[in-house]
Structures are given as C-alpha cells and as structure tokens.
Amino acid sequence: MQTFSRILAVFALLAARTFATNFTGDVLNGVPVISYLNLTDVPSQAISRYYLRVGELNGGIPLHLPVMVARGTSKSLDTGKKLSLTAGIHGDELNGIRVIQTIFDQLQTQVSTLNGTVIAIPTVNPGGNSARLLAYNVWNNVWGNKSQVDVGLDLHTPSSGDESSLWCYADFRLPYVERLAKLLQPDTLKIDVGEPGSIETTFVDNKIPAITVEMGLAKRWNTTRINRVYDFVNRVMDDLYIIPSKYTTPYQPDLSQTYIVTTVEDTPSKYGGFVERLVLVDQPVTKGQAIANVRNAFGDILETIYSPDDGRMFQSPIDPTIEPGASAGQIVYNSTDPECADGCVL
Ligand SMILES: *[C@@H]1O[C@H](CO)[C@@H](O)[C@H](O)[C@H]1NC(C)=O
Ligand SMILES: *[C@@H]1O[C@H](CO)[C@@H](O)[C@H](O)[C@H]1NC(C)=O
Ligand SMILES: *[C@@H]1O[C@H](CO)[C@@H](O)[C@H](O)[C@H]1NC(C)=O
Ligand SMILES: *[C@@H]1O[C@H](CO)[C@@H](O)[C@H](O)[C@H]1NC(C)=O
Ligand SMILES: *[C@@H]1O[C@H](CO)[C@@H](O)[C@H](O)[C@H]1NC(C)=O
Ligand SMILES: *[C@@H]1O[C@H](CO)[C@@H](O)[C@H](O)[C@H]1NC(C)=O
Ligand SMILES: [Zn+2]
Numbered sequence: 001m002q003t004f005s006r007i008l009a010v011f012a013l014l015a016a017r018t019f020a021t022n023f024t025g026d027v028l029n030g031v032p033v034i035s036y037l038n039l040t041d042v043p044s045q046a047i048s049r050y051y052l053r054v055g056e057l058n059g060g061i062p063l064h065l066p067v068m069v070a071r072g073t074s075k076s077l078d079t080g081k082k083l084s085l086t087a088g089i090h091g092d093e094l095n096g097i098r099v100i101q102t103i104f105d106q107l108q109t110q111v112s113t114l115n116g117t118v119i120a121i122p123t124v125n126p127g128g129n130s131a132r133l134l135a136y137n138v139w140n141n142v143w144g145n146k147s148q149v150d151v152g153l154d155l156h157t158p159s160s161g162d163e164s165s166l167w168c169y170a171d172f173r174l175p176y177v178e179r180l181a182k183l184l185q186p187d188t189l190k191i192d193v194g195e196p197g198s199i200e201t202t203f204v205d206n207k208i209p210a211i212t213v214e215m216g217l218a219k220r221w222n223t224t225r226i227n228r229v230y231d232f233v234n235r236v237m238d239d240l241y242i243i244p245s246k247y248t249t250p251y252q253p254d255l256s257q258t259y260i261v262t263t264v265e266d267t268p269s270k271y272g273g274f275v276e277r278l279v280l281v282d283q284p285v286t287k288g289q290a291i292a293n294v295r296n297a298f299g300d301i302l303e304t305i306y307s308p309d310d311g312r313m314f315q316s317p318i319d320p321t322i323e324p325g326a327s328a329g330q331i332v333y334n335s336t337d338p339e340c341a342d343g344c345v346l
Helices: 003-011 095-108 131-142 177-184 199-205 223-239
Strands: 022-028 031-036 046-056 062-071 081-087 116-121 151-156 162-164 166-170 188-191 210-215 259-261 263-268 273-277 290-295 301-306 311-317 327-333
Touching: 022 046, 031 062, 046 095, 046 131, 062 095, 062 131, 081 095, 081 223, 095 116, 095 151, 095 210, 095 223, 116 131, 151 199, 151 223, 166 177, 166 223, 177 188, 177 210, 177 223, 199 210, 210 223, 259 311, 259 327, 273 311, 290 327
Parallel strands: 031 046, 081 116, 081 151, 151 210, 166 188, 188 259
Antiparallel strands: 022 031, 046 062, 062 116, 162 311, 166 210, 263 327, 273 290, 290 301, 311 327
16 A cells, blocks of 8 residues: 555656755644654754644644654764654554654653664554645655755554565665665565655656565564664664664674565465465465465465465465455575566566
C-alpha cells in the first residue's frame, strides 16, 4: 500500500524554499504546533516535541502529526549526521511506532552529548487519510526538502492478514544502503530497486541512503521484533557517530541467520476460498513443492499452489480467507535472470 508516498516524489520537485520554524501559536496537549520545522530553531542538547499542522481533513477537521527531535550539541547540527525515523505510514503497521518511542526514551539520557540529530515521526499516517496533504507537508515542512535528513529508516510491517519474519528492502546501488541493511541483521535481506514513491525510494532517488524495514505482523506489538529493530537503530546511530561507539573497529554484522536474495515471487490463488498453508514463513522450499491448498466451502481442494523455484517461504497469509488473485504465499530466491541482479519482484 503505497498511495500516500507516491506523491512525495511529485512534491520534491516544487520550488526550493527555506524558512524559520513557524509556530502557529496553538498548543495541543501541552505541545506547540508548528507548520514548518527548521532544525536550527530547535533547542540543542534536548528532546523537543511538536505537532505539525498539516491542514484540514474533509469537513475542516485540523490534522496534526507528532514530530520528535533529539538535537545534540550545538555545532553537531552541522558536523553530525541527521537520522530520520518514520513509522506508521500505513495506519495498521504498528511495531515501528514502539521502536521510535523506546529510542527516544533512551536518547533522553544521551541527548546532551549527542553528535547529530534524530528526527522522528512515529505515526506518519494514523488515519490512512489525506495522503496528498501529508506527503507535501512531511517532505517540505519536516525534512526541509531532504536538507534536514542524511539517512532514513522507514519502519513497516506487512499488511493485515500477512505474516513474515524480519526483513528489509535495500537498494544496493546507492552507497551505504548495503551497510544499513546488513546492520539490521534481518531474517531476509531483499536486494531491491525500490518501489517508486515509497519513502525509502524517494530518499534513495535523492541520494539519501534509506531502507524499508518490515517487522512482523500488522496490528500487533511484538517485543522480540521491537527489540531487534531497537538494537538495529542503535547500531546505525553508532555507525554514524551520533552516539558514542561501543566498538573499537566498525561493527561486523552477524549475517549467519540472514537469507540474502534478489527476487521475490508471488504465488497468487486463482480462486476465492480458504487457503491452507503447507509451508510456514522462513521454511525452505524446492521448485515444484506444494506450498498451499485453496479449498472451497465444502472443503474440496480447488487448487494446489507450487513453489516456482528453490528458495524460502518469506511471507504468507495468516488469514485463511482468500480472494481470487490474492497471494497464497511469496517465495524468495536468487533469480538467474541478469535483469534481476539489482532486485526483482515477480
Ligand atoms: C528540493 O530540492 C531540489 C534539489 O535537491 C530542488 O531542485 C527543488 O527545487 C527543491 N524543492 C523544494 C520544494 O524546496
Ligand atoms: C533554516 O534556517 C537557516 C538560517 O536561518 C537557513 O540557512 C536554512 O536554510 C533553513 N533551513 C530550512 C530547511 O529551511
Ligand atoms: C506560518 O503559518 C501561518 C499560519 O499557520 C501561515 O499563514 C504562514 O504563511 C506561515 N509562514 C510560512 C513562512 O510558512
Ligand atoms: C560526529 O559525526 C561526524 C559525522 O559522522 C564525524 O565526522 C565526527 O567524527 C563525529 N564526532 C564525534 C566526536 O564523534
Ligand atoms: C514475536 O515474533 C517472534 C518472531 O520474531 C515469534 O517467535 C513470537 O512468537 C512472537 N510473539 C508474539 C507474542 O506474537
Ligand atoms: C544471493 O545472491 C547474493 C549476491 O547477490 C548472495 O550474497 C547471497 O548469498 C545469495 N543467496 C542465496 C540464497 O544463494
Ligand atoms: Zn507498509
């Protein structure tokens, strides 16, 4: 689901403008409302909270997005790195929100010596509404048309009804993206040319290293996943010298449990009915292996779905009800097609 973010790319082309932070004068739940964020106006050595006024929804209801900024030492705004954390762009994908909250709890104790800036929007699109308005505002009025971001991490989960392990999309063609992806130590690392208009790809197209992290189930907070991504964000902040390094040499990611692939292939069901999974997430599959049955209401098998290649089950439906054309499972593998060297979604 990418409708919101498709529009980001369009607004990135509008005229360049720079302003001071614009306080509207409103205060919401004790938090000042702004319509434009300029990091030079944010207090250094502190964590600041804002609501970004992004205009009005249908019916004139004002919409405000929470923004958190951990700004480090005064000069590190220029000399340190600026890391963007976003979650909740698809309203039902919630694990990343808790990652951002716990990272900011931690930064409370580190912000006075922080070497750089962390700028976060924990719930980019809570209502799933008004995509145009949100995209314009986030790109221009929080990220300053990318001038206020050096590295971006966009946290997602699969859509409701699907299950996967911890994985990421990473466009290895831009320097530092591979390093970011490996610092995640994901279960699956999907080398990928990106989804046009996604936050990640909009950043990457603008030469800002970014990855999309997919963390488990929609509508669930899973502590295991949250902790793994929390540790990852710490490794990134360490790698960017934002926090004091725990390592004497650059951290060597442990990729012993990471399945690195270029290709994901969907296996859709022809029929509507009930999908019975024969292979679970992260289990290996061989070409031609039966991976799912689709049954009708009487229990008859309408179709058996087979793996298109040797690889691994990567994402599959936990909701057994299935519509014609919907995914009965997605397999990841390395395609031998040279066109897939930088990543394919089949
Ligand atoms: C955004 O930045 C690009 C250059 O990186 C520039 O061409 C464009 O005009 C800017 N847009 C806005 C809205 O500032
Ligand atoms: C923030 O303000 C400074 C100083 O006024 C200016 O140089 C800079 O371009 C502004 N940045 C943005 C993103 O508007
Ligand atoms: C600041 O916000 C006010 C109202 O919220 C708006 O009228 C004004 O155009 C804004 N100024 C800038 C420079 O964005
Ligand atoms: C702060 O970050 C910058 C940019 O990564 C780096 O060059 C510099 O060495 C860092 N400073 C400290 C004290 O870590
Ligand atoms: C959380 O995810 C892990 C896999 O990372 C899984 O083993 C565990 O059962 C999940 N916990 C809950 C409460 O869903
Ligand atoms: C797939 O290819 C990549 C290099 O593009 C390699 O690092 C990885 O180990 C391969 N994965 C598998 C499962 O063979
Ligand atoms: Zn998503």
